Amino acid sequence: DFLHALEEVQPAFGVNEEELQAVVQNGIIHFADHVHNILRxxxxxxxxxxxxxxxxxxxxLLHGPPGSGKTALAATIAMASEFPFIKLISAEAMVGFSEQQKIGYLNKVFTDSYKSPLSVIVVDGIERILEYVPIGPRFLNGVLQALIVLLHKRPPKGRRLLILSTTSNRQMLADMDALDAFASSLRVPALSSLREISSVLRDVSLFSSKEEEARAMTLLQQAGFAEETKVGQLSLGVKKLLNVAEMCRQDQDGAGEKLVTSLMEMGYM
Amino acid sequence: DFLHALEEVQPAFGVNEEELQAVVQNGIIHFADHVHNILRxxxxxxxxxxxxxxxxxxxxLLHGPPGSGKTALAATIAMASEFPFIKLISAEAMVGFSEQQKIGYLNKVFTDSYKSPLSVIVVDGIERILEYVPIGPRFLNGVLQALIVLLHKRPPKGRRLLILSTTSNRQMLADMDALDAFASSLRVPALSSLREISSVLRDVSLFSSKEEEARAMTLLQQAGFAEETKVGQLSLGVKKLLNVAEMCRQDQDGAGEKLVTSLMEMGYM
Amino acid sequence: DFLHALEEVQPAFGVNEEELQAVVQNGIIHFADHVHNILRxxxxxxxxxxxxxxxxxxxxLLHGPPGSGKTALAATIAMASEFPFIKLISAEAMVGFSEQQKIGYLNKVFTDSYKSPLSVIVVDGIERILEYVPIGPRFLNGVLQALIVLLHKRPPKGRRLLILSTTSNRQMLADMDALDAFASSLRVPALSSLREISSVLRDVSLFSSKEEEARAMTLLQQAGFAEETKVGQLSLGVKKLLNVAEMCRQDQDGAGEKLVTSLMEMGYM
Amino acid sequence: DFLHALEEVQPAFGVNEEELQAVVQNGIIHFADHVHNILRxxxxxxxxxxxxxxxxxxxxLLHGPPGSGKTALAATIAMASEFPFIKLISAEAMVGFSEQQKIGYLNKVFTDSYKSPLSVIVVDGIERILEYVPIGPRFLNGVLQALIVLLHKRPPKGRRLLILSTTSNRQMLADMDALDAFASSLRVPALSSLREISSVLRDVSLFSSKEEEARAMTLLQQAGFAEETKVGQLSLGVKKLLNVAEMCRQDQDGAGEKLVTSLMEMGYM
Amino acid sequence: DFLHALEEVQPAFGVNEEELQAVVQNGIIHFADHVHNILRxxxxxxxxxxxxxxxxxxxxLLHGPPGSGKTALAATIAMASEFPFIKLISAEAMVGFSEQQKIGYLNKVFTDSYKSPLSVIVVDGIERILEYVPIGPRFLNGVLQALIVLLHKRPPKGRRLLILSTTSNRQMLADMDALDAFASSLRVPALSSLREISSVLRDVSLFSSKEEEARAMTLLQQAGFAEETKVGQLSLGVKKLLNVAEMCRQDQDGAGEKLVTSLMEMGYM
Amino acid sequence: DFLHALEEVQPAFGVNEEELQAVVQNGIIHFADHVHNILRxxxxxxxxxxxxxxxxxxxxLLHGPPGSGKTALAATIAMASEFPFIKLISAEAMVGFSEQQKIGYLNKVFTDSYKSPLSVIVVDGIERILEYVPIGPRFLNGVLQALIVLLHKRPPKGRRLLILSTTSNRQMLADMDALDAFASSLRVPALSSLREISSVLRDVSLFSSKEEEARAMTLLQQAGFAEETKVGQLSLGVKKLLNVAEMCRQDQDGAGEKLVTSLMEMGYM
Ligand SMILES: Nc1ncnc2c1ncn2[C@@H]1O[C@H](COP(=O)(O)OP(=O)(O)OP(=O)(O)O)[C@@H](O)[C@H]1O
Ligand SMILES: Nc1ncnc2c1ncn2[C@@H]1O[C@H](COP(=O)(O)OP(=O)(O)OP(=O)(O)O)[C@@H](O)[C@H]1O
Ligand SMILES: Nc1ncnc2c1ncn2[C@@H]1O[C@H](COP(=O)(O)OP(=O)(O)OP(=O)(O)O)[C@@H](O)[C@H]1O
Ligand SMILES: Nc1ncnc2c1ncn2[C@@H]1O[C@H](COP(=O)(O)OP(=O)(O)OP(=O)(O)O)[C@@H](O)[C@H]1O
Ligand SMILES: Nc1ncnc2c1ncn2[C@@H]1O[C@H](COP(=O)(O)OP(=O)(O)OP(=O)(O)O)[C@@H](O)[C@H]1O
Ligand SMILES: Nc1ncnc2c1ncn2[C@@H]1O[C@H](COP(=O)(O)OP(=O)(O)OP(=O)(O)O)[C@@H](O)[C@H]1O
Ligand SMILES: [Mg+2]
Ligand SMILES: [Mg+2]
Ligand SMILES: [Mg+2]
Ligand SMILES: [Mg+2]
Ligand SMILES: [Mg+2]
Ligand SMILES: [Mg+2]
Structure with missing residues (x-):
C-alpha cells in the first residue's frame, strides 16, 4: 500500500546502486565543456x-533548466565518490505522503547517514519535494524548514556528509531566503547551439545516413537554429531532445523532417 | 456507498472497453482535417x-476549448493502441474523494499499469481532477504534485507507459509551471466555420429535407456565420452543437429556426 | 437531530409532490409574456x-434577480414533466452539513436518479448550496466541483436526466468558469413596470375598491414608477412585491399609502 | 461546563420573559419621535x-450605531406580540461554541419555533454571532450561510414566524450580499441633539437640582453641542450616555463638570 | 504538564494577592502628574x-507604549478596590493553550466572577492574549470575539463587575472595531523629559553621589534630552529605564557614562 | 523515533557542555575589535x-548576517557565565515537531530553568525556530507568541534568568513588532575588509607559504577587495570563509587561485 512505502525504504546503511544508475539511463553525453567542469x-x-x-x-546545489541533466550529473558525482552510504531522495518515493511523513522521511535518511563515516545524500528536485507551485505561491513550508535545518546540521563527531541538491527553480530558493543553506552552487546549462544538438543526435544514431543528418541540420539552420551558442536564443534540455528524437525515429517518412516540425512546434526557434 | 467507490475500481490488469466506448458516444465525425491529424x-x-x-x-497533452472532443479523441487513440492495460482516469470516478483519496487513487492506477508490459493511461479533464477554480485560484495542490511526479516517473525496467492527458485550460497548466511534465501537446480545435457545422448536422440528420437544411444555412449565414474559418470569429465545441441540435429537433415548428435562435442566444455570432 | 437529516431523505425513487408545490405557494401569476416563454x-x-x-x-440554468420566481418556475416545469423521479435539492435541507456531507447528499440524489428511466433534479439556489459570499470571495469549492462533475456525468445506459438549476448570481458562475456545465440558460426577469405591478396586486386583491387601486397607482406614478418597462429603471421581484403587499394590507389607514411609502423606502424609485 | 451550555437551552416551547426583560434594563425612554415609530x-x-x-x-432588520437601543427595542416588540414562542438568540449564549455548534444552536431554535403556531425569534447582534472583524475581513461563513437559509426557510404548514434581527453594521451585511434575506429594515438612530441628551438625563435624575442641570447644559452648549439635531454632528448611543451618567454620578464635586469633560474626552464635540 | 495548567487555576473565589503584587515589583514611582490622575x-x-x-x-481600557506601567497601574487600582474577587488574566498563564482552551479559560474566570457580589478582572496585554502580529495581521479571532462578548455581558442579577484591560496597541483594537466594547479608556504615557528620567533614577539610587548624577544629567542634556516634555521627542517606558539602569549599575567605570551610551544606542535621542 | 525526541531532552538541571562547545567548532578568531566588544x-x-x-x-538579542558567528559568540558568553543551568534551544532539536510540540518544548526548557537560581538560555536562530519564510510571509505565530511571552515572563521569586537570542533576520522581528521583547541587542558584523579575511586565513593556515599568501592577497586586491572596510562593499560571514577555504585547500593546483575564483563566483566583488 502506497502509504506505507515509508517502511520499505532501503537498508539504512549502504548504496542502492541500481536506483542511482537508473536515473542516468541514457548515459552522460559530452556535448559541451561544462559537462566535464561540473564533474570535476x-x-x-x-x-x-x-x-x-x-x-x-x-x-x-546543482541548478539548471528542466531536463538539462541535473539528476544524472548529481548521481554520477555521488557514485564516483564511492562513499559507503549514498542515498537519493526524490519526490517519486514520497507520492501520497503527508507533510509530516515527508519530514519524517527526510529526517530518517539524514539520521541514517550519520551512522556512516562518509555519506552522500542526493536531494533531487527540491521544487517537487516542496510541492512548489508558482500560483500563490504554495509549498510545504514545514518540509522546506526541515530541509534547511538538515542542510545546516553538523553530523555527529567523526561523521562526514556531502549533500548534492538539484532544482530547476533556483529563483524559488532565492525567494525563500534559502540559498544560504548551500555552501556552493553549480549551474547545469541546457543545449544552446546546433552543434550541441548535432553532437547528441549523433550519439544516439538518430539518422540512418550522413546525408539524412546533413539534410536535417540544414533544415534546422534554415529554421533559425544557430550553429554556435548565442545569448538568449536556444535552451533545450538534453532529456527533451532525446525524447523528441525517439518519437521522430518512429516516423515512416524518416526522422529528419518530423524533427524540424516538432522542434518548431515546441517553440524552439 | 460513494466513499468506498475506491475499492470497486476495475480489475488492476486489463481494459474496460465499455467505459472507453461510452465517452465516444456519438462517434468521431470527420468534420475537418485536424481530426485525422490528431489521430495520426x-x-x-x-x-x-x-x-x-x-x-x-x-x-x-490534448488541449482545446470545452466540448471540442478531447475526451473522445484520447479514448479513440488509447483503444487503437490495443495495449493490454488501458485505463481512463476522470473526476467522475472521484466525486466525494478527499485529496488523499484522490492521490491514492491516481497512485494505484499508475502502480497497476506498471504490472503490464505496455499500458495507456488517459488522465481526462485535469482541471476537474485538480478541482481548479479561477477564483483565488484554488485547486488541490497535493493532487497536482502527485500528478506531475507520476507523469515523470519512469516505469520499472521492462515496462512501458503512454499517458494521454486532456484539459480545456492549458493556460492553467502554464501558470502552474506544469507544462514541462508533458513531452508533447496536441491542440483540439472547436468548430470554426459554417461548413464544419453543416458537416456535423448532416452527419446526425437533423434536417428532414435538403430544403430545410438549405434554409437553415442561409439563415445562419445571414446571422453572420462565415462559410469558411476566419480568425477569432467562431468557436463552437462539437459536443455543444450536438446538444443544441437535439433540443431543436424537438421543436414542432421544425429545427431550423430554433437552431438559429439558440446559437445566437448562446452568443455565437 | 439536524446532523442526521441526511438519513431521512425522501424515498430514493419517486416524487415528493408536496415539497414541490410548497415552493409555488402563491401560484404563477402571468404578469408578463416571459412567464409563458420560460414554461414553453x-x-x-x-x-x-x-x-x-x-x-x-x-x-x-434559470437565473434572475432575487425573488423573481426562479424556484417556483423550475418546480412548475419539473412537475409538468411527470417523470417518475423528481427531486428538489436546496440549501434548506443541508443546514449544518459539513462540506463532505453536502457532497455526499448531492451524489446520493444523482445516484438515486440513475435508477429511474426518466428523472428531473432541481438544483435550487446554487449560490446558497455553495455557501458563496462575495467577501473573499468564499465558497465550498469541493461542492462546486462535485456539482460541475455531476452536471456533466452521463447517466448509465438507458437512463435519462434533466437538471434544472437556479441562481440569482449568474456572474458568480461565470467567475467560477462554471457556465460551460450548463447546456442552456433561461433568464427570469423581475417586475419592471407599473403595469406588471398592478397586474400582480390585482391578482392578490390588495385593494378593497377600484378607487383605492386607482389612487395608489396614481401615487406610484407620481413617485416616478413608469407605466411601461424602461431600461435600467425598476427591478422588483414578484416575491418581494407579494411580501410588501401583505404588510400593507395590515395598515388600518388602508394599504395604498403604506405601499407607496414602503416601496420608496426600499429604494424603488 | 460552558461547552455543554447547548443542552441547557430554554424549554423548546414558551417564552423566557426574564431574559427578554433583562435586555431592556433601563426601560424605553421616549427621547425622540423615532422611538414611537419603530414600535408602531x-x-x-x-x-x-x-x-x-x-x-x-x-x-x-433593526440597524443603528452601537448602543442606540436596538436590542431593547427588538425585545420590546417581541414581548408586545404575546406570541406563545419568543426566543432571543445572541452571541452571549454561544461563547466558546465551535462553528458547528453555533449552526446547530441556530437550527435548533428555529426548529423549536416551528412547533408553535406563532413565534418570534430575535437574532441579536448578527455581527457578533458571525464573529465578524473588519481586518481581513473574517467571519464564520458557515454561520452566515445557515442564518441566510433560516431567514428564508418557510415554516411548515400552519406555522408562522417573525424574525427580528439587529446589527450595528448594516454595511457588513451589504458586503455579504445578505440584505436580500430581510423583507424590511428599520433604522434605530443615536442621540443627535442636546435636547435629546437632556431628556434622557432628566429621566434618570442625574442632577440633584434644576440649577445644576441648567449649568451642565450651558457648559455642553458652550462646548459645541447643538440644541437641535444637525446633520453629521452628534451621534451618541443612549446606552453610552446612561453609562457616562452613572460614572459622573460618583464624582464628589458633582456630576455636571465631569459629564462635560467625559463627553469631550470621548470625542463628542 | 503545561497543557493542564488550566486545571491549576486559582481558587474560583478570592484574590491572589501575591500574583498582583508581583507585577508591581518596583512599586509606583510618582515621576509625573498623570500617575496620580490615573489612580484617581x-x-x-x-x-x-x-x-x-x-x-x-x-x-x-488602559493603553500606552510598551513598558509605560499599564500592568502595574491596573493591578494597583484592582487591589485598592478591595473587592472580594480580583483576578489577573494574562498570556503568561496561557502559554501553549489552544484557541479553544484560551476561550474556555476566559469564560471560566468571568463565570467565576459572577459568583461574587463585587469583582475586578484585569485583562492584561490584550494584544498578547489575542496572539496579535502585524504581519497579515494575524490573531485569534475566536478569542477576540469571546472577549468582546464577555466585556459586554451583563453579570447575573445582584452581581457587579469591573473589567480593567491593558494594551500597548490601541490602534489594533480600533482596526478590529473593538473599541466600543470599552465604556471608557485611560492613556498611560511613557517618560517624556529629562526631569522625569531623573526622578526615576533618583528613586532607585542609581548614582553613588550627587556629583555623578549631575554629570550624567549634563551628558544626557548635551546628547539632546530635553529638560521638560516636548511634543514628539522622547518616549521611554519606565520599565525600560529601570532595566537599563540596572545594567549600567554593573559597569565598573560607573553607571553614568554607560547610561548615556546605552540610551543613545537604543535610539533615544 | 524522531517524533519522540522530545522525551530525550537533556537533564532538566545542568549544562550540556559538549553541545555548547560543538557550535564553537572552529574557535573564536579575533579578526576585528567587535569580537572583543561583544564578549565584554x-x-x-x-x-x-x-x-x-x-x-x-x-x-x-545577537543579530547579524548569515554565518557571521552569532551562535558561536552566544555559546561563548553562556559558557563563560558558569551559571548552573545553561541550555541551547535551536531548530535542529525540533525537526518534525508540530507547532504544539515546539511550544511545549520551549515552555519546558524555560520551566526547567526556573528551578535553578541562575540560568542562561540560548535561543539560537529565531527565524528557523519560527519556520519563517519571506514568501507570504509565513511563520509559526503560535511559537512566536509563546516566545514573546516567555522572553517577558518573570521567573519565580529568587530565580534569575539570562536569555541570549540570535537571528540573521532582525527586520523580521521588527515587522513582527517583537523587538520590544528584548531589553538590549548587539550586532555581529560579517568580515568587511581584506585585512580581516587575511587574518582569518592565516589563523587556519590555508597557504603553505608566505609567498602563496601574498600572491592570493594581491589577486583579491586586483579583483576589487578593499584592504580596509568600506561602507556597503563586502559582507562575508566568517563561517562562509572557513568553508570556502577548506574546499580550496583540496585543489591540487594550490588554494590561492581557486579561492579568488570561488569568492568572485559567489558574488563577492
Ligand atoms: N551530459 C549530460 N548530462 C546529463 N544528462 C545527460 C547527459 N547526456 C545524456 N544525458 C541523459 O539525459 C537525461 C537527463 O535527464 P535528467 O533527469 O538528469 O535531467 P534533469 O535536469 O534532472 O531533468 P528535470 O529538470 O526534469 O529534473 C538522462 O537520461 C541522462 O542519461
Ligand atoms: N471529430 C470529433 N472529435 C471528437 N468528438 C466527436 C467528433 N465527432 C463527434 N464527436 C462526439 O462529440 C462528443 C465530444 O465530447 P467530448 O466529451 O469528447 O468533448 P470534450 O472536449 O472532452 O469536452 P469537455 O471539454 O467537456 O471535456 C462525443 O460525444 C463524440 O462522440
Ligand atoms: N410569474 C411568476 N413566476 C414565479 N413566481 C411567481 C409568479 N407569480 C407568482 N409567483 C409567486 O412568487 C413567489 C416566487 O418566489 P420564488 O421563491 O420562486 O422566487 P426566487 O426567484 O426563487 O427567489 P430567490 O431569489 O429568493 O430564490 C412564489 O411564491 C410564487 O408562487
Ligand atoms: N428609547 C430607547 N430605546 C432603546 N433603549 C433605550 C431607550 N431608552 C432607554 N434605553 C435603554 O438603553 C439601553 C439600550 O441598550 P441596548 O443594548 O438595547 O443597545 P444596542 O443598540 O442593542 O447596543 P449594542 O450596539 O451594543 O448592541 C437599554 O438599557 C435600554 O433599557
Ligand atoms: N509610575 C509608575 N507606573 C507604573 N509602573 C511603575 C511606575 N513606577 C515604577 N513602576 C514600575 O515599572 C514597571 C512597569 O512595568 P509594567 O509591566 O507595569 O509596564 P507595562 O506598560 O505593563 O509593560 P508592557 O507594555 O510590557 O506590558 C513595574 O515594575 C513597576 O513596579
Ligand atoms: N570571531 C568569531 N566569531 C564567531 N565565530 C567565529 C569567530 N572566529 C571563528 N569562528 C568560527 O566561525 C563559525 C561561526 O559559525 P556560527 O554558526 O556561529 O555562525 P552564525 O552567525 O551563527 O551562522 P548562521 O547565520 O548560519 O546561524 C564557528 O565555527 C566558529 O567557531
Ligand atoms: Mg531531475
Ligand atoms: Mg472531456
Ligand atoms: Mg429561489
Ligand atoms: Mg444590542
Ligand atoms: Mg503589561
Ligand atoms: Mg547560528
Whole structure:
C-alpha cells in the first residue's frame, strides 16, 4: 500500500546502486565543456568532505533548466565518490505522503547517514519535494524548514556528509531566503547551439545516413537554429531532445523532417 | 456507498472497453482535417512507447476549448493502441474523494499499469481532477504534485507507459509551471466555420429535407456565420452543437429556426 | 437531530409532490409574456430528454434577480414533466452539513436518479448550496466541483436526466468558469413596470375598491414608477412585491399609502 | 461546563420573559419621535405574521450605531406580540461554541419555533454571532450561510414566524450580499441633539437640582453641542450616555463638570 | 504538564494577592502628574460599580507604549478596590493553550466572577492574549470575539463587575472595531523629559553621589534630552529605564557614562 | 523515533557542555575589535542577572548576517557565565515537531530553568525556530507568541534568568513588532575588509607559504577587495570563509587561485 512505502525504504546503511544508475539511463553525453567542469568540481567537494577536519558537512546545489541533466550529473558525482552510504531522495518515493511523513522521511535518511563515516545524500528536485507551485505561491513550508535545518546540521563527531541538491527553480530558493543553506552552487546549462544538438543526435544514431543528418541540420539552420551558442536564443534540455528524437525515429517518412516540425512546434526557434 | 467507490475500481490488469466506448458516444465525425491529424500523431506516440528503448515513458497533452472532443479523441487513440492495460482516469470516478483519496487513487492506477508490459493511461479533464477554480485560484495542490511526479516517473525496467492527458485550460497548466511534465501537446480545435457545422448536422440528420437544411444555412449565414474559418470569429465545441441540435429537433415548428435562435442566444455570432 | 437529516431523505425513487408545490405557494401569476416563454422552453428540454438518443443528459440554468420566481418556475416545469423521479435539492435541507456531507447528499440524489428511466433534479439556489459570499470571495469549492462533475456525468445506459438549476448570481458562475456545465440558460426577469405591478396586486386583491387601486397607482406614478418597462429603471421581484403587499394590507389607514411609502423606502424609485 | 451550555437551552416551547426583560434594563425612554415609530412599525409586522395567509414568514432588520437601543427595542416588540414562542438568540449564549455548534444552536431554535403556531425569534447582534472583524475581513461563513437559509426557510404548514434581527453594521451585511434575506429594515438612530441628551438625563435624575442641570447644559452648549439635531454632528448611543451618567454620578464635586469633560474626552464635540 | 495548567487555576473565589503584587515589583514611582490622575479616575470607576444600580458592568481600557506601567497601574487600582474577587488574566498563564482552551479559560474566570457580589478582572496585554502580529495581521479571532462578548455581558442579577484591560496597541483594537466594547479608556504615557528620567533614577539610587548624577544629567542634556516634555521627542517606558539602569549599575567605570551610551544606542535621542 | 525526541531532552538541571562547545567548532578568531566588544558586553549582562534585585530577567538579542558567528559568540558568553543551568534551544532539536510540540518544548526548557537560581538560555536562530519564510510571509505565530511571552515572563521569586537570542533576520522581528521583547541587542558584523579575511586565513593556515599568501592577497586586491572596510562593499560571514577555504585547500593546483575564483563566483566583488 502506497502509504506505507515509508517502511520499505532501503537498508539504512549502504548504496542502492541500481536506483542511482537508473536515473542516468541514457548515459552522460559530452556535448559541451561544462559537462566535464561540473564533474570535476563535484570531485573537489567530495575530497573536501573526505579530508577537511573543519568542514565535516558540505552542501552543494546543482541548478539548471528542466531536463538539462541535473539528476544524472548529481548521481554520477555521488557514485564516483564511492562513499559507503549514498542515498537519493526524490519526490517519486514520497507520492501520497503527508507533510509530516515527508519530514519524517527526510529526517530518517539524514539520521541514517550519520551512522556512516562518509555519506552522500542526493536531494533531487527540491521544487517537487516542496510541492512548489508558482500560483500563490504554495509549498510545504514545514518540509522546506526541515530541509534547511538538515542542510545546516553538523553530523555527529567523526561523521562526514556531502549533500548534492538539484532544482530547476533556483529563483524559488532565492525567494525563500534559502540559498544560504548551500555552501556552493553549480549551474547545469541546457543545449544552446546546433552543434550541441548535432553532437547528441549523433550519439544516439538518430539518422540512418550522413546525408539524412546533413539534410536535417540544414533544415534546422534554415529554421533559425544557430550553429554556435548565442545569448538568449536556444535552451533545450538534453532529456527533451532525446525524447523528441525517439518519437521522430518512429516516423515512416524518416526522422529528419518530423524533427524540424516538432522542434518548431515546441517553440524552439 | 460513494466513499468506498475506491475499492470497486476495475480489475488492476486489463481494459474496460465499455467505459472507453461510452465517452465516444456519438462517434468521431470527420468534420475537418485536424481530426485525422490528431489521430495520426497519437499513433506515432503509441509506436514510440512500443518500440524505443530509451523512452519507456511518453506523456502527451490534448488541449482545446470545452466540448471540442478531447475526451473522445484520447479514448479513440488509447483503444487503437490495443495495449493490454488501458485505463481512463476522470473526476467522475472521484466525486466525494478527499485529496488523499484522490492521490491514492491516481497512485494505484499508475502502480497497476506498471504490472503490464505496455499500458495507456488517459488522465481526462485535469482541471476537474485538480478541482481548479479561477477564483483565488484554488485547486488541490497535493493532487497536482502527485500528478506531475507520476507523469515523470519512469516505469520499472521492462515496462512501458503512454499517458494521454486532456484539459480545456492549458493556460492553467502554464501558470502552474506544469507544462514541462508533458513531452508533447496536441491542440483540439472547436468548430470554426459554417461548413464544419453543416458537416456535423448532416452527419446526425437533423434536417428532414435538403430544403430545410438549405434554409437553415442561409439563415445562419445571414446571422453572420462565415462559410469558411476566419480568425477569432467562431468557436463552437462539437459536443455543444450536438446538444443544441437535439433540443431543436424537438421543436414542432421544425429545427431550423430554433437552431438559429439558440446559437445566437448562446452568443455565437 | 439536524446532523442526521441526511438519513431521512425522501424515498430514493419517486416524487415528493408536496415539497414541490410548497415552493409555488402563491401560484404563477402571468404578469408578463416571459412567464409563458420560460414554461414553453422548459417543456422543450423535457421533450429532448424524453426523446433524443444522443443526449440522455440535459442541464439547464434559470437565473434572475432575487425573488423573481426562479424556484417556483423550475418546480412548475419539473412537475409538468411527470417523470417518475423528481427531486428538489436546496440549501434548506443541508443546514449544518459539513462540506463532505453536502457532497455526499448531492451524489446520493444523482445516484438515486440513475435508477429511474426518466428523472428531473432541481438544483435550487446554487449560490446558497455553495455557501458563496462575495467577501473573499468564499465558497465550498469541493461542492462546486462535485456539482460541475455531476452536471456533466452521463447517466448509465438507458437512463435519462434533466437538471434544472437556479441562481440569482449568474456572474458568480461565470467567475467560477462554471457556465460551460450548463447546456442552456433561461433568464427570469423581475417586475419592471407599473403595469406588471398592478397586474400582480390585482391578482392578490390588495385593494378593497377600484378607487383605492386607482389612487395608489396614481401615487406610484407620481413617485416616478413608469407605466411601461424602461431600461435600467425598476427591478422588483414578484416575491418581494407579494411580501410588501401583505404588510400593507395590515395598515388600518388602508394599504395604498403604506405601499407607496414602503416601496420608496426600499429604494424603488 | 460552558461547552455543554447547548443542552441547557430554554424549554423548546414558551417564552423566557426574564431574559427578554433583562435586555431592556433601563426601560424605553421616549427621547425622540423615532422611538414611537419603530414600535408602531414593529406592531405592523407582528400583525402581518398573525393574519396573512400568503406570508407565514416575515423577517425584519433593526440597524443603528452601537448602543442606540436596538436590542431593547427588538425585545420590546417581541414581548408586545404575546406570541406563545419568543426566543432571543445572541452571541452571549454561544461563547466558546465551535462553528458547528453555533449552526446547530441556530437550527435548533428555529426548529423549536416551528412547533408553535406563532413565534418570534430575535437574532441579536448578527455581527457578533458571525464573529465578524473588519481586518481581513473574517467571519464564520458557515454561520452566515445557515442564518441566510433560516431567514428564508418557510415554516411548515400552519406555522408562522417573525424574525427580528439587529446589527450595528448594516454595511457588513451589504458586503455579504445578505440584505436580500430581510423583507424590511428599520433604522434605530443615536442621540443627535442636546435636547435629546437632556431628556434622557432628566429621566434618570442625574442632577440633584434644576440649577445644576441648567449649568451642565450651558457648559455642553458652550462646548459645541447643538440644541437641535444637525446633520453629521452628534451621534451618541443612549446606552453610552446612561453609562457616562452613572460614572459622573460618583464624582464628589458633582456630576455636571465631569459629564462635560467625559463627553469631550470621548470625542463628542 | 503545561497543557493542564488550566486545571491549576486559582481558587474560583478570592484574590491572589501575591500574583498582583508581583507585577508591581518596583512599586509606583510618582515621576509625573498623570500617575496620580490615573489612580484617581480608576477609583471613580470602582465606585460606579460599587454604587450604581443601572450599570452593574463597567469596562475600562488602559493603553500606552510598551513598558509605560499599564500592568502595574491596573493591578494597583484592582487591589485598592478591595473587592472580594480580583483576578489577573494574562498570556503568561496561557502559554501553549489552544484557541479553544484560551476561550474556555476566559469564560471560566468571568463565570467565576459572577459568583461574587463585587469583582475586578484585569485583562492584561490584550494584544498578547489575542496572539496579535502585524504581519497579515494575524490573531485569534475566536478569542477576540469571546472577549468582546464577555466585556459586554451583563453579570447575573445582584452581581457587579469591573473589567480593567491593558494594551500597548490601541490602534489594533480600533482596526478590529473593538473599541466600543470599552465604556471608557485611560492613556498611560511613557517618560517624556529629562526631569522625569531623573526622578526615576533618583528613586532607585542609581548614582553613588550627587556629583555623578549631575554629570550624567549634563551628558544626557548635551546628547539632546530635553529638560521638560516636548511634543514628539522622547518616549521611554519606565520599565525600560529601570532595566537599563540596572545594567549600567554593573559597569565598573560607573553607571553614568554607560547610561548615556546605552540610551543613545537604543535610539533615544 | 524522531517524533519522540522530545522525551530525550537533556537533564532538566545542568549544562550540556559538549553541545555548547560543538557550535564553537572552529574557535573564536579575533579578526576585528567587535569580537572583543561583544564578549565584554555579554559579560555585563551576565553580571546584571547575577546581581540586580530589580531585574531578575534579562533578555538580549545577537543579530547579524548569515554565518557571521552569532551562535558561536552566544555559546561563548553562556559558557563563560558558569551559571548552573545553561541550555541551547535551536531548530535542529525540533525537526518534525508540530507547532504544539515546539511550544511545549520551549515552555519546558524555560520551566526547567526556573528551578535553578541562575540560568542562561540560548535561543539560537529565531527565524528557523519560527519556520519563517519571506514568501507570504509565513511563520509559526503560535511559537512566536509563546516566545514573546516567555522572553517577558518573570521567573519565580529568587530565580534569575539570562536569555541570549540570535537571528540573521532582525527586520523580521521588527515587522513582527517583537523587538520590544528584548531589553538590549548587539550586532555581529560579517568580515568587511581584506585585512580581516587575511587574518582569518592565516589563523587556519590555508597557504603553505608566505609567498602563496601574498600572491592570493594581491589577486583579491586586483579583483576589487578593499584592504580596509568600506561602507556597503563586502559582507562575508566568517563561517562562509572557513568553508570556502577548506574546499580550496583540496585543489591540487594550490588554494590561492581557486579561492579568488570561488569568492568572485559567489558574488563577492
Ligand atoms: N551530459 C549530460 N548530462 C546529463 N544528462 C545527460 C547527459 N547526456 C545524456 N544525458 C541523459 O539525459 C537525461 C537527463 O535527464 P535528467 O533527469 O538528469 O535531467 P534533469 O535536469 O534532472 O531533468 P528535470 O529538470 O526534469 O529534473 C538522462 O537520461 C541522462 O542519461
Ligand atoms: N471529430 C470529433 N472529435 C471528437 N468528438 C466527436 C467528433 N465527432 C463527434 N464527436 C462526439 O462529440 C462528443 C465530444 O465530447 P467530448 O466529451 O469528447 O468533448 P470534450 O472536449 O472532452 O469536452 P469537455 O471539454 O467537456 O471535456 C462525443 O460525444 C463524440 O462522440
Ligand atoms: N410569474 C411568476 N413566476 C414565479 N413566481 C411567481 C409568479 N407569480 C407568482 N409567483 C409567486 O412568487 C413567489 C416566487 O418566489 P420564488 O421563491 O420562486 O422566487 P426566487 O426567484 O426563487 O427567489 P430567490 O431569489 O429568493 O430564490 C412564489 O411564491 C410564487 O408562487
Ligand atoms: N428609547 C430607547 N430605546 C432603546 N433603549 C433605550 C431607550 N431608552 C432607554 N434605553 C435603554 O438603553 C439601553 C439600550 O441598550 P441596548 O443594548 O438595547 O443597545 P444596542 O443598540 O442593542 O447596543 P449594542 O450596539 O451594543 O448592541 C437599554 O438599557 C435600554 O433599557
Ligand atoms: N509610575 C509608575 N507606573 C507604573 N509602573 C511603575 C511606575 N513606577 C515604577 N513602576 C514600575 O515599572 C514597571 C512597569 O512595568 P509594567 O509591566 O507595569 O509596564 P507595562 O506598560 O505593563 O509593560 P508592557 O507594555 O510590557 O506590558 C513595574 O515594575 C513597576 O513596579
Ligand atoms: N570571531 C568569531 N566569531 C564567531 N565565530 C567565529 C569567530 N572566529 C571563528 N569562528 C568560527 O566561525 C563559525 C561561526 O559559525 P556560527 O554558526 O556561529 O555562525 P552564525 O552567525 O551563527 O551562522 P548562521 O547565520 O548560519 O546561524 C564557528 O565555527 C566558529 O567557531
Ligand atoms: Mg531531475
Ligand atoms: Mg472531456
Ligand atoms: Mg429561489
Ligand atoms: Mg444590542
Ligand atoms: Mg503589561
Ligand atoms: Mg547560528
Amino acid at each position: 568540481d563535484g570531485k573537489l567537494f567530495v575530497e573536501q568532505v573526505r579530508n577537511s577536519e573543519r568542514t565535516p558537512l558540505v552542501s552543494l | 500523431d497519437g499513433k506515432l506516440f503509441v509506436e514510440q512507447v512500443r518500440n524505443s528503448e530509451r523512452t519507456p515513458l511518453v506523456s502527451l | 422552453d422548459g417543456k422543450l428540454f423535457v421533450e429532448q430528454v424524453r426523446n433524443s438518443e444522443r443526449t440522455p443528459l440535459v442541464s439547464l | 412599525d414593529g406592531k405592523l409586522f407582528v400583525e402581518q405574521v398573525r393574519n396573512s395567509e400568503r406570508t407565514p414568514l416575515v423577517s425584519l | 479616575d480608576g477609583k471613580l470607576f470602582v465606585e460606579q460599580v460599587r454604587n450604581s444600580e443601572r450599570t452593574p458592568l463597567v469596562s475600562l | 558586553d555579554g559579560k555585563l549582562f551576565v553580571e546584571q542577572v547575577r546581581n540586580s534585585e530589580r531585574t531578575p530577567l534579562v533578555s538580549l
